[in-house]
Amino acid sequence: MHRGRTTRDRIRNIGLRWPGTAARALCLLLASLVAPAAWAQSYPAKPIRFIVPFPPGGPTDICGRTAAKGISDALGQPVVVENRPGAGGMIGTETIAKAPADGYTIGVATISALSVGPHVFAKMPFDPVRDIAPITNLCLTIGALVAHPSLPANNVAELVAHAKANPGKLAYASTGVGTIVHLGMEHFAQRAGIQLNHVPYKGAAPALADLLAGTVLLSADSSLVAAASNVKSGKLKLIAVTSAKRSPLFPDTPTVAESGYPGFDVSAWFGLVGPGGLPREIVARLNGAAVKALREKDATERLTALGAEVVADTPEQFARTISDGIARWGPVVKATGLKPE
Numbered sequence: 001m002h003r004g005r006t007t008r009d010r011i012r013n014i015g016l017r018w019p020g021t022a023a024r025a026l027c028l029l030l031a032s033l034v035a036p037a038a039w040a041q042s043y044p045a046k047p048i049r050f051i052v053p054f055p056p057g058g059p060t061d062i063c064g065r066t067a068a069k070g071i072s073d074a075l076g077q078p079v080v081v082e083n084r085p086g087a088g089g090m091i092g093t094e095t096i097a098k099a100p101a102d103g104y105t106i107g108v109a110t111i112s113a114l115s116v117g118p119h120v121f122a123k124m125p126f127d128p129v130r131d132i133a134p135i136t137n138l139c140l141t142i143g144a145l146v147a148h149p150s151l152p153a154n155n156v157a158e159l160v161a162h163a164k165a166n167p168g169k170l171a172y173a174s175t176g177v178g179t180i181v182h183l184g185m186e187h188f189a190q191r192a193g194i195q196l197n198h199v200p201y202k203g204a205a206p207a208l209a210d211l212l213a214g215t216v217l218l219s220a221d222s223s224l225v226a227a228a229s230n231v232k233s234g235k236l237k238l239i240a241v242t243s244a245k246r247s248p249l250f251p252d253t254p255t256v257a258e259s260g261y262p263g264f265d266v267s268a269w270f271g272l273v274g275p276g277g278l279p280r281e282i283v284a285r286l287n288g289a290a291v292k293a294l295r296e297k298d299a300t301e302r303l304t305a306l307g308a309e310v311v312a313d314t315p316e317q318f319a320r321t322i323s324d325g326i327a328r329w330g331p332v333v334k335a336t337g338l339k340p341e
Contacts, residue, residue, distance in 0.1 A: 043103055043281075043282055043285065044075050044076075044077040044103060044104065045077075046077065046104065047077055047078040047079070047080055047104075048071065048072075048075075048077060048078070048079045048080070048103070048104055048105075048106060049080055049082060049099075049104060049105045049106070049107075050064065050068045050071075050079045050080060050081045050082065050106060050107050051082055051084055051092045051093075051095050051096050051105065051106070051107030051108070052064040052065070052081055052082070052083045052084070052092065052107060052108050053084055053085060053086075053089035053090070053091065053092025053093050053095075053107070053108060053109070053110070053113065054083065054085050054089060054092070054175065054202070054203035054204065054205075055083055055085045055202055055203040055204075055205050055206060056083055056205065057203075057204070057205035057226065058175070058203045058204030058205045058223075058225070058226050059139075059141055059204060059222065059223035059225035059226060059268075059270065059306070059308060060089070060108055060110060060203075060204075060270050061081075061083065061203075061205075062225055062303070062306065062308075063108065063138045063139040063270045063303065063308060064081065064107070064108040064138070064270065064272075065081055066138075066293065066294065066299050066302070066303065067108075067138055067272055067290045067293060067294060068081050069293065070289060070290060070292060070293015070294065070296070070299070071286060071289040071290055071293065073289075073293070074288070074289035074292060074293065075285065075289055082107075085202040085203050086176075086202055087176060087177070087178075088112055088113070088117075088175060088176025088177055088178045088179040088182070088200070089109070089110050089112050089113045089175075089176065089179065090113055090117060090121070090125065090178070092107065092108075093107075093109045093110075093113040093114070093126070093132075093273075094125040094126050095107075096109065096132070096273060096274065096275060097125075097126035097131040097132055097275055097276065098126065098131075098275070099274075099275045100275065101133070101274065101275040101276065101277035101278045101279070102278075102282075103274065103278060103279070103282040103285075103286065105274070105275065106135070106272065106273065106274045106286065107272075107273065108138070108270050108271065108272060108273070109132065109270075109271055109273045110179075110180070110222075110268060110269070110270050110271075111180050111268050111269050111270075111325055112175075112176070112178060112179035112180045112181075112183075112222075112268070113128070114128040114132065114271075114273075114322045114325070114326075115128070115322055115324075115325025115326050115328070115329055116178060116179065116180055116183055116325070116329050116333075117178055118326055118330075119326075119329055119330050119333040119334075120177075120178040120182075120183065120333055120338055121178055127276075128322060128326070129322070129323065129326075130276050131275065131276040132273050132274075132275070132276055132322075133273060133274040133275060133276055133277065133278035133283060133315075134271065134273055134315045134318040134319045134322060135271070135272040135273055135274060135278075135283055135286050135287050135290065135315055135318070136271065136272050136286075136287050136290050136291055136311070136312055136313055136314070136315065136318055137269055137270075137271040137272075137311040137312070137313050137317070137318040137321055138269075138270050138271055138272055138290070138294060138310070138311060138312070139269065139270050139294075139303060139308040139309060139310060139311060140267060140268070140269050140308065140309040140311055141222055141223030141224070141225060141267060141268050141269070141270070141307060141308050141309070142223065142224055142241055142242075142243040142245070142246075142247045142267060142307055142309075143180075143181065143184060143220070143221060143222050143223065143241065143242035143243050143266050143267050143268060144221050144223075144224050144227070144238055144239075144240065144241050144242055144247070144253075145159070145218065145219075145220060145221075145238075145239035145240045145241075145242060145256070146211065146218075146219045146221050146227045146231065146236050146237070146238055146239065147159075147211075147217055147218050147219070147236065147237050147238075147239050148211055148212075148214045148216075148217045148218075148236065148237075149234070149235070149236070149237055150214060150217060151217040151218060151237075153239065154237065154239070155239060155240065155254075155259065156239060156240045156254075156256060156259035156260065156261075157259065157260065159218075159239055159240075160192045160194055163189075163192070163194035163195070163196060164193070164194055167194070167195045168195040168196075168197065169197070170196055170197065170217070170218060171196070171197040171198075171199050171216050171217070171218065172185055172196050172197070172198065172199065172216065172218040172219060172220055173199050173200075173201055173207040173210060173211055173216045173218070173219040173220070174198060174199070174200050174201065174207065174219070174220050175200075175201060175202075175203050175204055175207060175222060176200045176201065176202065176203075177198075177200045179200075179222070180222055180266060180268050181220040181221060181222045181266075181268075182198060182200065182220070183266075183329065183332065183333060183336065183338065184220055184242055184266030185198070185220040186198075186336040186337075186338055187264075187266065187332055187335070187336050188242075188256065188261070188264070188266075189336075190335060190336045190337070191261050191264070192261070196218075199216055204221065204222070204223070204225075204226040205226060207219055207221075208226050208227060208230070211227075211236065212230060212235060212236065218239075220242070222267075222268035223268060223306075223307060223308065224238075224247055224249060224250070224306070224307035225306040225307050225308055228249055228250075228306060228307050231250070238250055238253050240253065240254060240255060240256045240259055241253055241254070241255045241256070242255070242256050242264070242265075242266040242267065243255065243265060243266065243267035244257060244265040244267070247307055248304075248307075249305075249307050269311065269321065271318055271321075271322075272286065272287075272290050274286070283315055284315075287314065287315055290312070291312040291313075294310045294311075294312040295310065295312055
């Protein structure tokens with residue numbers, strides 16, 4: 001009898017046979033249960049906007065574009081990358097958080113915005129738990145202290161000695177106020193008992209340009225992705241690795257922890273997120289597409305060669321990474337004496 005009829009037709013017929021307020025309520029309830037599944041089946045029906053909260057050319061951009069291409073290939077719709085730098089990634093991440101939860105605005109969010117930000121900004125423009133839907137953690141990167149060749153220091157001990165001999169005169173570049181590299185350098189300075197001047201940039205690429213030019217002599221990098229080729233060519237020098245383990249690209253360069261500061265570990269991750277309230281079916285489709293793309297041999301090899309490690313985990317695992325980071329970095333911010341801005 002119902003052959004060829006849609007679910008919506010059947011719901012409408014219920015209302016015709018059972019008039020009144022109760023019928024209308026039942027129809028609305030059934031429609032609300034059907035809508036998400038039907039929506040997911042037709043998604044995506046148009047191009048997807050993909051926000052990268054830093055300028056082109058940096059590690060966030062490279063990891064993000066790799067995921068964006070894979071999503072486009074898997075879902076059969078254009079994924080248009082839009083770089084929206086500023087405020088250490090907060091502007092772009094806020095754009096994602098405040099977008100409609102329909103799967104047509106997604107993008108990259110970093111440890112800086114989601115786990116560090118709540119401790120260094122007096123007023124966050126979004127709630128990193130309530131307003132963000134974790135999809136998958138894309139990449140982990142190994143952080144580093146990178147210097148211009150003219151800086152008279154080749155290791156951590158010499159860097160600390162130079163800074164102590166010139167208190168407050170040595171400046172370092174970062175990817176912005178409140179980012180993981182800003183916090184990491186302040187954490188290092190506090191433990192080493194030195195004073196450094198912070199010079200924030202809108203991203204890794206512009207910071208790298210000034211480092212190469214000698215405008216600043218030291219940079220705290222969340223990743224070796226942007227600097228690796230210049231270190232290999234001798235245009236820059238690698239002082240130390242800030243992560244817990246050495247970089248496979250530079251196995252002879254020690255970590256800060258190995259250089260007299262046990263337990264020191266400042267590394268970064270870049271994850272794929274959408275607005276809070278994104279339907280689970282949409283999250284699942286995006287997760288599957290991104291994970292498949294990142295685990296392709298070409299993508300994995302390309303990111304590994306740049307010093308990044310593919311994660312490609314589940315939404316639940318990524319959510320735990322965010323919450324664990326929030327718990328970890330609060331005490332560190334307090335210890336450095338950084339005041340919320």
